[in-house]
Amino acid sequence: xxxxxxxxxxxxxxxxxxxxxxxxxxxxxxxxxxxxxxxxxxxxxxxxxxxxxxxxxxxxxxxxxxxxxxxxxxxxxxxxxxxxxxxxxxxxxxxxxxxxxxxxxxxxxxxxxxxxxxxxxxxxxxxxxxxxxxxxxxxxxxxxxxxxxxxxxxxxxxxxxxxxxxxxxxxxxxxxxxxxxxxxxxxxxxxxxxxxxxxxxxxxxxxxxxxxxxxxxxxxxxxxxxxxxxxxxxxxxxxxxxxxxxxxxx
Amino acid sequence: xxxxxxxxxxxxxxxxxxxxxxxxxxxxxxxxxxxxxxxxxxxxxxxxxxxxxxxxxxxxxxxxxxxxxxxxxxxxxxxxxxxxxxxxxxxxxxxxxxxxxxxxxxxxxxxxxxxxxxxxxxxxxxxxxxxxxxxxxxxxxxxxxxxxxxxxxxxxxxxxxxxxxxxxxxxxxxxxxxxxxxxxxxxxxxx
Numbered sequence: 551x552x553x554x555x556x557x558x559x560x561x562x563x564x565x566x567x568x569x570x571x572x573x574x575x576x577x578x579x580x581x582x583x584x585x586x587x588x589x590x591x592x593x594x595x596x597x598x599x600x601x602x603x604x605x606x607x608x609x610x611x612x613x614x615x616x617x618x619x620x621x622x623x624x625x626x627x628x629x630x631x632x633x634x635x636x637x638x639x640x641x642x643x644x645x646x647x648x649x650x651x652x653x654x655x656x657x658x659x660x661x662x663x664x665x666x667x668x669x670x671x672x673x674x675x676x677x678x679x680x681x682x683x684x685x686x687x688x689x690x691x692x693x694x695x696x697x698x699x700x701x702x703x704x705x706x707x708x709x710x711x712x713x714x715x716x717x718x719x720x721x722x723x724x725x726x727x728x729x730x731x732x733x734x735x736x737x738x739x740x741x742x743x744x745x746x747x748x749x750x751x752x753x754x755x756x757x758x759x760x761x762x763x764x765x766x767x768x769x770x771x772x773x774x775x776x777x778x779x780x781x782x783x784x785x786x787x788x789x790x791x792x793x794x795x796x797x798x799x800x
Numbered sequence: 801x802x803x804x805x806x807x808x809x810x811x812x813x814x815x816x817x818x819x820x821x822x823x824x825x826x827x828x829x830x831x832x833x834x835x836x837x838x839x840x841x842x843x844x845x846x847x848x849x850x851x852x853x854x855x856x857x858x859x860x861x862x863x864x865x866x867x868x869x870x871x872x873x874x875x876x877x878x879x880x881x882x883x884x885x886x887x888x889x890x891x892x893x894x895x896x897x898x899x900x901x902x903x904x905x906x907x908x909x910x911x912x913x914x915x916x917x918x919x920x921x922x923x924x925x926x927x928x929x930x931x932x933x934x935x936x937x938x939x940x941x942x943x944x945x946x947x948x949x950x951x952x953x954x955x956x957x958x959x960x961x962x963x964x965x966x967x968x969x970x971x972x973x974x975x976x977x978x979x980x981x982x983x984x985x986x987x988x989x990x991x
Contacts, residue, residue, distance in 0.1 A: 662869070
């Protein structure tokens with residue numbers, strides 16, 4: 551995982567607009583990149599393989615998956631901002647415990663808000679709301695990003711990672727609900743004679759769905775690598791979009 | 801007596817923490833490449849589970865009832881301290897094991913199985929002895945799941961796996977099959 555913590559000049563960059571930022575040192579990280587990297591390129595679930603427990607446990611329907619994603623996003627944002635504000639005050643030796651207590655406070659807030667406003671969803675998610683405390687994504691972002699970066703960037707990073715996590719959950723939830731109950735968000739989408747794959751709603755379905763998503767991603771990556779190799783060797787016609795693939799490989 | 805047997809078997813097999821409830825998956829995927837290490841991590845997990853269960857019983861009886869909104873925070877602080885104690889004990893008694901477990905030892909703090917045990921125990925209103933039975937059952941269930949997975953993965957090293965499935969993808973599919981097998985226990989108890 552690459553970190554941009556090595557760019558201490560980032561906050562001062564706007565003060566010196568005379569030199570194009572792309573000419574000095576490593577490419578600067580724009581606010582947009584802080585925000586969007588979590589969506590797919592550094593997706594916390596599919597790329598970093600963090601926070602697998604809730605991704606599999608509560609995604610048997612899209613509604614639960616979405617609620618879980620939004621709750622985690624709020625905790626990521628809140629704890630990220632807090633840790634970032636106090637990052638110079640927190641002693642290094644007790645930083646993990648401090649982060650955990652800050653995170654636990656925000657999780658408690660989410661828990662009580664969900665219980666008050668959407669009691670049914672709260673009941674469906676059960677213990678997994680409180681278990682956001684031990685979601686590795688949240689702790690990993692504090693340790694890797696917010697403890698070294700400004701409040702604004704930490705907030706963007708938190709929301710971006712939260713959206714990435716929500717996307718992953720909703721993707722899993724959609725596959726499992728459509729195949730397991732023949733519906734999406736409670737709306738019937740499969741034909742009436744479709745026999746639901748009950749297994750998708752049960753625990754094994756979580757492991758299998760995630761496994762097949764990873765298989766598809768690996769297949770896609772291999773296919774792209776093969777095409778790039780083909781384009782480099784000059785054999786055959788150059789496939790569409792291979793220039794972009796080349797640029798990424800370089 | 802029958803209650804305790806039901807709690808024990810249910811925690812170990814029917815509601816296996818890893819394969820049925822999806823708890824503690826990081827360790828399940830992270831340290832199951834060797835059976836010996838997996839078993840030892842399972843034992844460390846079990847130790848922390850039992851200690852946590854004891855302290856949570858005490859907390860539930862005298863503290864958390866008065867301040868319900870501090871529940872999550874109180875539990876996580878207790879767990880972090882328990883893990884710290886375990887870490888120091890292992891470092892003292894078996895430096896080799898300490899090195900083998902590496903980062904996964906302090907990470908027991910963020911192993912959701914531990915916090916989940918504390919929460920389930922509270923939600924179900926288990927007393928001291930029930931909680932103890934529950935935590936031992938859950939710990940043995942973790943050891944069982946970790947050992948099964950590690951044994952399969954040791955064999956897998958010699959198998960001819962398609963290139964796209966190498967790494968974590970095949971492990972997930974195998975977990976699906978294992979989880980399917982554990983669904984078979986569902987009819988064992990009606991509790």
